[in-house]
Amino acid sequence: MKNLAKDTTGNHTSHIIIVGGTSGLGLALALHHQTLGWQVSVVGSSAAKIADINSQHPAIVTYVCDLTEPNQTRTLLDNLSDIPFQRLIYSAGSYTNERIHHLNQADSDQMLAINLQAFEQVFRWASSQLKQQLKQQYQSLDASKGNRPSLVCIASIAGTMDYPYASLYAKSKRAMIATASAYRAALIPYDIQVNCIASGYIDTQALRDLNDGDASHKPFIMSTKTAVDHIMQAIDDDVELAIFPRSMRYITSALNHLPKPVLNWILRSKLDKSS
Numbered sequence: 001m002k003n004l005a006k007d008t009t010g011n012h013t014s015h016i017i018i019v020g021g022t023s024g025l026g027l028a029l030a031l032h033h034q035t036l037g038w039q040v041s042v043v044g045s046s047a048a049k050i051a052d053i054n055s056q057h058p059a060i061v062t063y064v065c066d067l068t069e070p071n072q073t074r075t076l077l078d079n080l081s082d083i084p085f086q087r088l089i090y091s092a093g094s095y096t097n098e099r100i101h102h103l104n105q106a107d108s109d110q111m112l113a114i115n116l117q118a119f120e121q122v123f124r125w126a127s128s129q130l131k132q133q134l135k136q137q138y139q140s141l142d143a144s145k146g147n148r149p150s151l152v153c154i155a156s157i158a159g160t161m162d163y164p165y166a167s168l169y170a171k172s173k174r175a176m177i178a179t180a181s182a183y184r185a186a187l188i189p190y191d192i193q194v195n196c197i198a199s200g201y202i203d204t205q206a207l208r209d210l211n212d213g214d215a216s217h218k219p220f221i222m223s224t225k226t227a228v229d230h231i232m233q234a235i236d237d238d239v240e241l242a243i244f245p246r247s248m249r250y251i252t253s254a255l256n257h258l259p260k261p262v263l264n265w266i267l268r269s270k271l272d273k274s275s
């Protein structure tokens with residue numbers, strides 16, 4: 001086993017792995033954990049983003065991996081297997097503007113692979129790693145710090161609504177929410193916490209890119225800092241499914257109470273608009 005980094009007092013620092021931590025929300029979470037004193041590793045597929053992080057934030061350890069390639073993901077996880085960690089956040093995600101009936105094969109393959117298949121591959125690996133660590137050395141290293149091991153995934157508020165006309169993005173995030181809930185139940189006996197984040201619009205570069213450079217028209221859009229604050233609070237409070245902002249949570253909860261045909265009609269007429 002490789003040693004964990006030590007801080008200036010000689011204590012072991014906690015290590016977080018952020019899959020999809022090279023930009024947007026994942027990178028914001030990485031930088032936030034760094035300011036809290038965590039040792040941070042991030043994973044992404046873009047060599048350019050990794051090069052930027054290596055030059056601007058040299059203390060962050062970077063891994064290049066294309067999560068759409070199961071073999072690459074396997075190799076990445078094998079390489080990470082010797083390095084203990086206390087928290088893993090799966091923030092990798094793929095989204096487009098296209099509605100389900102416009103979805104092309106490439107987007108479909110990518111969305112399914114990143115939002116669902118690689119997510120399951122990573123959570124499966126991470127939960128077994130944490131169990132093993134608990135057995136081997138976790139208690140001696142970190143129990144005194146009260147830092148409960150945690151698995152966190154970034155879904156979307158789109159996944160909290162249940163209707164057949166939902167996009168592949170919404171359906172894959174819905175599956176992520178259900179999977180995280182199953183892992184949460186399964187890991188209770190190990191005292192490993194699992195939190196799923198279902199946020200509304202966050203003003204990241206990826207969302208702006210999808211909206212001609214400006215996403216400010218998106219309803220109740222929030223800054224990445226606000227999103228990070230919500231997520232850290234949800235982890236601290238061990239919330240199973242954190243849905244925010246509150247305004248969006250109320251709207252989606254009200255919509256979920258409508259009879260299914262009405263909900264379908266409303267969303268279908270809304271989503272069919274070209275704007």
Ligand SMILES: NC(=O)c1ccc[n+]([C@@H]2O[C@H](COP(=O)([O-])OP(=O)(O)OC[C@H]3O[C@@H](n4cnc5c(N)ncnc54)[C@H](OP(=O)(O)O)[C@@H]3O)[C@@H](O)[C@H]2O)c1
Nearest residue numbers: 020022023024025044045046066067092093201202204206
């Ligand atoms: N922004 C929003 O409004 C919003 C709202 C709700 C939920 N979310 C969710 O929040 C998460 C982050 O979104 P974001 O807006 O911050 O987007 P982003 O900047 O594009 O972040 C996505 C991350 O996933 C990584 N990724 C994508 N494809 C990958 C691949 N094939 N292999 C490895 N890594 C890959 C990206 O790294 P590379 O580019 O280096 O591959 C990047 O680090 C996503 O899961 C998204 O669904 C976003």
